[in-house]
Amino acid sequence: MSKRRALPQEPRTATIERLTHDGRGLGYVDGKAVFVQGALPGETVRFKYTDIRRTYALGEVLECLTRSPERTSPPCPHFGTCGGCALQHLNPKAQLRFKHELLLEQLRRIGKVEPSEIWPPLTGPVLGYRRKARLGVRWVEKKGRTFVGFRERGSGRIAELEACLTLHPKIGERIKDLAGLIDRLSLRDRIPQVEVAIGDNRSALVFRVLGPPCAEDRVRLEEFGSRFGFDVYLQPQGPDSLLTLTPPDPPWLCYRLPEAITLWFGPLEFTQVNAEINQRLIEQVLAVLDPNPDETVLDLFCGVGNFTLPLARRAFRVVGVEGNPQAVLRARENACLNQIANVEFHCADLSQDLAAFPWALARYDKLLLDPPRSGALPIMDYIPRWEPKRVVYVSCNPATLARDVGHLVRSHEYRLVGAGILDMFPHTAHVESMVLLQR
CATH class of the missing domain: 2.40.50.140 (Nucleic acid-binding proteins)
Known part of the structure; x- marks a missing residue:
């Protein structure tokens, strides 16, 4: 060091x-x-x-x-102190160019590859877009109040926020109210974070609690949820410890997708944070992968079925694979609720040996990958066995994308046909991208 x-x-x-x-x-x-x-x-x-x-x-x-x-003038008064955004001082068009150039630079430098075609960026609203967030919470004894939000730039402290412009207004305009609520709780110094999930149908707050709330705390939490329209949950330990506080038995959250699909999810389950970009991304995946009624598609890192179910409307059969058992259960429920029968879901750690799984021994016409930031390098050498004609790779990390694509091109004779960015996180330096490879 x-x-x-x-x-x-x-x-x-x-x-x-x-x-x-x-x-x-x-x-x-x-x-x-x-x-x-x-x-x-x-x-x-x-x-x-x-x-x-x-x-x-x-x-x-x-x-x-x-x-x-x-x-340009940053729209948020907290920019520069709050570490949630890095690029509010750069105009939105220039932000897109920066992300586009970063993607191409990584593909060239790390992957030693060049796409034949550059796609226009997928764009949407630059403010109020974020529907999922994990907000830090800290009770500051010296100031006698609670801070709620993202960490200060270069610090472990929680930034002092009044509001957040990138969060969906449902929660972004309620940061001060949320902090005021926690001020009045007996366990205000034992709440390290609050998770936010905004669906098309309802909104949820999950309070991570390091101790049991008293009866008065419960009343205040319930009143806050009722007043501002939030389902309120408590999480005393890991994700499996989720407890519903109010209302007594709320339905799950949902969002609507292309192909007349409604996707249901729990407040702690992974979904894309930007609903509009997610819609456009799915439309582009369908257009680029172009599944036909006689084709079988493999969808890896499929989550709760975000891509799998729209693909199943077009393909003969789709196989979705995901490492999180709860997400697999939810994906199966979503298939049933949307009356989609030509899809199956399997649970597997995609970083490990897949030889024992029957689905991994089959052949597929098309392949979709949407891995975490670490990428999908362990998958690359399986791809020739599956013999897909087209591979679409959706990525949240240009460096691991470039590494994986370079390996697929050099070792397995795929061509990098197209590449482009999608502005999933405006005003941040996060780069989401998608590429198409063909044989």
Whole structure:
């Protein structure tokens, strides 16, 4: 690990060459790389050092001496302190270009591949889009109140927020009210987080509690849920410990998908955070994978059936595989509720040997993957055995996507036909993307 060094007290000046993968501006001072928070390419900035290591340094903008034409006023007053967003100072079109260029750079540098076609980005609202979030909670004794939100940039502390513009307004406009509620609870110092889930039909808050709430706490939580329209749950331990507080027996949340499908999910189950981009992503997957009525499709890392069920409307048969047993149960329920019979779901750890699974011994016409950030490298050498003509890979990490795609191209004679980004997380440096490979 690089050794920390004493920080110079005097501000320095740097000209920024480009943005790094996490949205910092990269410049050089005396030949050493400096990653400057809040700086944009083409700008000359005065900055202060926040950390110095042997081979690089970190800094924070104090003043823009030369301003980028792509710089814009951040819509959120908490930007710069709250670590939830990294790019609000960059206009939305430039954000898309940054993410597009980052995807292509990773494909070239890590994967040594170049797509034959570049797809236009999938875009949607840049504010109020986030329907799932894990909010940190901290009771601050010295200030006599609770902070609720995301962590401060470069710190473990919870940022002091009044509201959040990227969260769905249902919760984004209630951050202050939520903090005020927790202020009045007896276990206010034993609630480390609140999970939020917004469906098309209802909204839920899950309070992680490190102790039992008293009767008065329960009344206050119930009143908050009733007043602002939230189902309220308690989570004393892991996800399996979820307890319903109010209403007594709420229906699950749901969202609607293309192909006349309604997907049901629990408040702690994984779903895409951006409903509009998810809709467009599914439409693009259907168009690019192009399943026919006589084809069988394999959907890996399928979750609760987000892609599987729309694909089943077009294909002869779809096999979905997921590592989370609860998600597999929910996917099967969703298939039944949507009266889709030509689909089957299996539970398997896709990072392990799959030779014992009958579904892994079959052949498939088309393949869809939507893995976690770690990617799907263990899957790559199975793909030739399945013999899919087309492979669509949806990714939340361009680096692991590039690694996996490069392996598939070099080792198994697939071609990278198309690639593009989808703006699932506007104002952040997170890059979601999709590629198509063919044989």
